[in-house]
Amino acid sequence: MGDKVEFTSRVNDLYKFSAIQGHLGWDQETMMPAKGAKARGDILAWLAAQRHSKLTDSEFGELITRLEGQESDDYFTANVREMRRKYDEAVKLPVEFVSEFTKARSQALIAWQEARKDNDFAKFSPHLQKMVDLTRKRIEYLGCEYTPYDVLLDEYEIGMTVNDYDPLFAGLKERLVPLLNKIMASDVVIPKLPAEMSFPVDAQEQFCQKVSHAMGFDFGAGRMDRSTHPFCAGIWPGDTRFTTRFDEKDPFSCLYAVMHESGHGLYEQGLPADYNYSPVGMAVSLGVHESQSRFWENQIGRTASFWKVAMPWFKEQFPDCPDWDSETLDLIANEVKPDFIRVEADEITYNLHIMVRYEIEKMIFNDGLKVEDIPSTWNTMMEEWFGIIVPDDSMGCLQDIHWSMGAFGYFPTYTLGNLYAAQLLQTMASQLGDIDQIISSGDWSPMLDWMRTNVHDKGSVMSPAELIEAATGSAPSPEPFLRYVEEKYSKLYKL
């Protein structure tokens, strides 16, 4: 077998292990019975160990070294480069550590679900402590060039550090907080859902599937299920699964979760099929992934033009709902209100939610914040920045799944997603013309096609920053996002 063929075969093996892990992860949160948790943890840990031992095989290391000296096309070169990064990282982590981490993560996930349901941080606390301890150990193994937290940030969006995020967040805060204050002072009244009204789950499901289908999500190659925390898993070719949750009192919560996860799903369904089971065939970064979900959720879904199209579908499912017009629904969908839950936050406060998590993670890993002090730290920040008192930890530091999965350093990529989305929209509009007109037409395929060509098709052949620059002509910048929110909300709230 030639080096290139062997490399591809070994890489495919590794990514097949990952795909199975992804599938079992999906199942764990949607289907698995509670008593299956122990075995699930064991199996996931075993798979991680199998994958790890294949990844760290020294023959594979030598193969990568040989291929680094050879001429190849861009895609192959990108695969070699990415596998070098993964190989170097993996050889630093002992196989027992990887297995322990995976096992602890499975248990922490279950504990988090229970703690959140019972609103009992103490149930989660020892598991969170374990995840923090293991993550500190991980940082030690990987080696720390700048600050410990930087090691984690770099893992989720290559090249990003505290030195990049600190000024970025400061800059956002500088313009978002005054905007928020102006909105809070506005006398525009947001209509409320009638308190006595209920929106049956089945009808919500029908409505949301219709919207997702209109976005272009292929249900012949995917599913929509339920889980505590909505997520999307692009498991394997032809099989992309996302989840949502239902609140009978609020159909918008589910709708925007579905648009969000469908946005992720469209990216997965659009990745270059010729490079399945290899890095270059995967999404380029969490930030870019989030740009796709936020694009559909906010920039398409939270507009009057969207509601012109979706209103008949909504009324079909909820014939008793008040006779709102699309402008009213647009207002409801864009209500700005400092509140507790990140995934239901408006576009203005959302990035402040991310900052809370970013600051706390930074404190944990760079300044030794104790796990037991997380709830009070969280609640203090929420009071200071949002002016609201967190009533219990389920509405506070227990709301997100990420820490139970040991995904520290992940949150800031959500903000990057918001920035990328705005920058992509700006360029798309300059090329396709009036976006509102496209949305109103009900045929959203030109926008999906544009994303397919400029983002999805590219897989991971470039870095995230290169991809954004290639698509938009400029390096990533917060400016388009800030202009977008300032313009949109000034109009909505008559500022």
Next chain:
Amino acid sequence: MGDKVEFTSRVNDLYKFSAIQGHLGWDQETMMPAKGAKARGDILAWLAAQRHSKLTDSEFGELITRLEGQESDDYFTANVREMRRKYDEAVKLPVEFVSEFTKARSQALIAWQEARKDNDFAKFSPHLQKMVDLTRKRIEYLGCEYTPYDVLLDEYEIGMTVNDYDPLFAGLKERLVPLLNKIMASDVVIPKLPAEMSFPVDAQEQFCQKVSHAMGFDFGAGRMDRSTHPFCAGIWPGDTRFTTRFDEKDPFSCLYAVMHESGHGLYEQGLPADYNYSPVGMAVSLGVHESQSRFWENQIGRTASFWKVAMPWFKEQFPDCPDWDSETLDLIANEVKPDFIRVEADEITYNLHIMVRYEIEKMIFNDGLKVEDIPSTWNTMMEEWFGIIVPDDSMGCLQDIHWSMGAFGYFPTYTLGNLYAAQLLQTMASQLGDIDQIISSGDWSPMLDWMRTNVHDKGSVMSPAELIEAATGSAPSPEPFLRYVEEKYSKLYKL
């Protein structure tokens, strides 16, 4: 690492691969979107190849040889014996063949589902041909001592051959056919479901879950889902999943499928946990597995005593159903009628259904019956033995999933299950006292406990025949089954 530790670790690895295959198989039939089929086939084939290459590792073979000379406890010895059998078989099968077989099976399964839905044998025919060809090749690789079909029969129930089954089936036929004729001539009238009545799926689901729960199935360690063909998968510790299907016109079809699959599920949930991921921790054979499902489905579920307990649950879900008493429901549940569908057949005709499949399989592999001639051969037999004309292949040779999975030689184990179940019931009654009284009490745990002690707990430490003999004091025999049906149906039909 000592030999024993290494052996256990290698065996566990192999069984973890199998568990993942089992899980993906479950998902394929319950959850997978249609376009995921190609990748699913690839992944299952890849897993089979991974497992096969680990199983056939010559170092593993040497390890087995070394352990065969050592003293060990019964359970360890059983594991070594069983792995020797699997190793010897596997080294005869080239890895490419295993991979091709698995891939073809995935595709055949999809094709079968479509062909059955569309009632179009031609859609399935090329895939079935492929499965037959690959199975012939498999027989060649494994080596044929007696007839080719014997190689397949032995795989599903060790030690059973055409020479065992031919007289067994002849003996059953000799006493079942006269019994059937007498029943057909009886003037007992079986009440019919009112044609206009409909039984909503959700209510059926509730009712069936209640019954399954009363049997002792632990829904905290399992699930019930839907699939074209009901099945049960004991995937991994704490996670046993079965499926059913719903017919709004006939609630009994679903009920008895659920009792059947729950019986399988109880066996899986009762296997010895200390021997997870090794042969001795698995069900001992398909025949014994089927004895557990048939016990609950027929010997418990199809009795007036069962309906005394279940009737209030039934009426709770279907308040508009006729005011039947438990004797009437018992009659409905035990209607004997030569009909088309095996899984819905009564206890008398069931084994004749098996004989049709047995004879056709024997013809395919021992006498060169052509795939294209299967439908006509099937239909001719149904006419001769059952006196009914098969209206289309969905009601005929397309009804079962087995051949699409290449599971030739599997069907006869169903009949063994019926025989074992009757033999176990006879002994259970001699030890626990009046079984009808236990069923009527609504507390069915003494029966489950008896099965736990005498069957489930044993795993695969003995051969199927040894296990039946240890549990009942006699070698497996058709006599208890024949006596059971003759007595039961003489009473029901006043013969």
